[in-house]
Amino acid sequence: MNEIVQIPEEFIEKTTDFKSLIQCLKEAFRKNVTTVPMRHHHDFPNPEVGEDSTLLLMPAWNPSEDAGVKIVTVSPANGQFDLPAIQGTYIYLDATTGSIKALLEAKSLxxxxxxxxxxxxxxxxxxxxxxxxxxxxxxxxxxxxxxxxxxxxxxxxxxxxxxxxxxxxxxxxxxxxxxxxxxxxxxxxxxxxxxxxxxxxxxxxxxxxxxxxxxxxxxxxxxxxxxxxxxxxxxxxxxxxxxxxxxxxxxxxxxxxxxxxxxxxxxxxxxxxxxxxxxxxxxxxxxxxxxxxxxxxxxxxxxxxxxxxxxxxxxxxxxxx
CATH class of the missing domain: 3.40.50.720 (NAD(P)-binding Rossmann-like Domain)
Structure with a gap:
């Protein structure tokens, strides 16, 4: 089994070139070959802070090419804990075998x-x-x-x-x-x-x-x-x-x-x-x-x-x- 790559926030922050990332997204939208189900959107109570949080599950796959799912929570009251409202992880998969290729820090992603x-x-x-x-x-x-x-x-x-x-x-x-x-x-x-x-x-x-x-x-x-x-x-x-x-x-x-x-x-x-x-x-x-x-x-x-x-x-x- 291949080692699961861990891609941290620091790497994402350090290596981003917006011109090339924008071009990457442009090509993906132009080709339009990725299957994207409607994302799961679940609000759940957060009585500790008196305001709901949200759980988002966002899967996508391009057969035999790419696949993955993002798991994110949005907690608007996180400011009182000195934390960002958005927390999460991206699981990047091998679209052929289904094995996990990488885990990426989802906030920066x-x-x-x-x-x-x-x-x-x-x-x-x-x-x-x-x-x-x-x-x-x-x-x-x-x-x-x-x-x-x-x-x-x-x-x-x-x-x-x-x-x-x-x-x-x-x-x-x-x-x-x-x-x-x-x-x-x-x-x-x-x-x-x-x-x-x-x-x-x-x-x-x-x-x-x-x-x-x-x-x-x-x-x-x-x-x-x-x-x-x-x-x-x-x-x-x-x-x-x-x-x-x-x-x-x-x-x-x-x-x-x-x-x-x-x-x-x-x-x-x-x-x-x-x-x-x-x-x-x-x-x-x-x-x-x-x-x-x-x-x-x-x-x-x-x-x-x-x-x-x-x-x-x-x-x-x-x-x-």
């Missing part, structure tokens, strides 16, 4: 592939000259989203906002970006919304943070948080003003309040969700059509991204040995 998926969407949906970014949220995803967006657009100015200025500054301090990119932690963000080309949001907010009344033509909104049906990062007016895209129709139409709630009230019609990453990467839809339109991308995550990223890091790890 998830952060990297999620950020890469948002940047992939941005490569189709944001203006090619997008030079500024507002990051709402200070969790593990924030620095990754900033770095990934900077990999596909000529960004020179980044603002970071969170409910804690100290946490926003910590995100700024951890970034390793080219010197020409200026990054600033801010205490107030709404006055900045109209000044930036891209707004990226990765929070656990149950109330909107992005408001349609603040948006201006030509912007791209990247919504990554709000993973449950009762959570929202953008209000109805923002959804109505934008041309809407999702990572996948399978999950994007069913899991997040940013899409589910507008659909349920008639604010958004199903046919107004224009395309997903399969269609964008497969050239079934061109994405942005004019410089003036506002685009909105909603990501809830997809197991194709996980198995593709696992293969990416497994290849890097074994090539170094």
């Amino acid at each position: 998830t952060a990297k592939r999620t950020a890469a998926a948002s940047a992939l969407a941005s490569s189709f949906l944001s203006r090619k000259d997008a030079d500024s970014l507002l990051m709402l949220g200070t969790g593990a995803l924030s620095a990754n989203l900033i770095t990934a967006h900077c990999a596909v657009r000529p960004i020179t100015k980044v603002y970071v906002w969170g409910r804690s200025l100290a946490k926003a500054q910590k995100v700024v301090d951890t970034l390793c970006l080219p010197k020409h990119i200026r990054v600033e932690a801010v205490t107030e963000y709404r006055s900045l919304v109209s000044e930036v080309a891209i707004i990226s949001c990765a929070t656990l907010s149950k109330l909107p943070l992005v408001f349609g009344c603040d948006l201006v033509s030509g912007q791209h909104i990247d919504l990554v948080g709000a993973y449950k049906k009762d959570m929202r990062e953008a209000d109805d007016e923002a959804v109505q003003k934008a041309r809407v895209f999702v990572d996948t129709f399978q999950g994007g139409l069913k899991e997040s309040g940013d899409i589910v709630l507008p659909l349920s009230t008639g604010v958004l019609q199903r046919e107004e969700v224009l395309a997903d990453l399969f269609e964008l990467c497969g050239k079934g839809h061109q994405g942005r059509e004019t410089t003036a339109e506002i685009t909105l991308f909603k990501s809830v995550g997809h197991a194709l991204e996980d198995v593709s990223a696992a293969a990416y890091y497994y290849g890097k790890y074994t090539n170094e040995k």
Whole structure:
């Protein structure tokens, strides 16, 4: 029996090149040969902290090529324990024999592939000259989203906002970006919304943070948080003003309040969700059509991204040995 490779967070953090990871995901979505069942989503009570946790099981396989399953818990109250909300492990399998090839630390894997998926969407949906970014949220995803967006657009100015200025500054301090990119932690963000080309949001907010009344033509909104049906990062007016895209129709139409709630009230019609990453990467839809339109991308995550990223890091790890 082959030894099971352990791929730690440190390796994932050290070896990630977002341009190549984004290209890896682009090819996987373009080829569209991976089988991805609807992920298991189970909320369970957490009386210790008075707020539910969530268990997610995300399998995927490409016959005789790749297979794997991610096991993740999301506990929004983990801040009081000084722990990230997301915990988990990715089990990367030999798709022919079913044996385990590797165990990957899932928090970093998830952060990297999620950020890469948002940047992939941005490569189709944001203006090619997008030079500024507002990051709402200070969790593990924030620095990754900033770095990934900077990999596909000529960004020179980044603002970071969170409910804690100290946490926003910590995100700024951890970034390793080219010197020409200026990054600033801010205490107030709404006055900045109209000044930036891209707004990226990765929070656990149950109330909107992005408001349609603040948006201006030509912007791209990247919504990554709000993973449950009762959570929202953008209000109805923002959804109505934008041309809407999702990572996948399978999950994007069913899991997040940013899409589910507008659909349920008639604010958004199903046919107004224009395309997903399969269609964008497969050239079934061109994405942005004019410089003036506002685009909105909603990501809830997809197991194709996980198995593709696992293969990416497994290849890097074994090539170094």
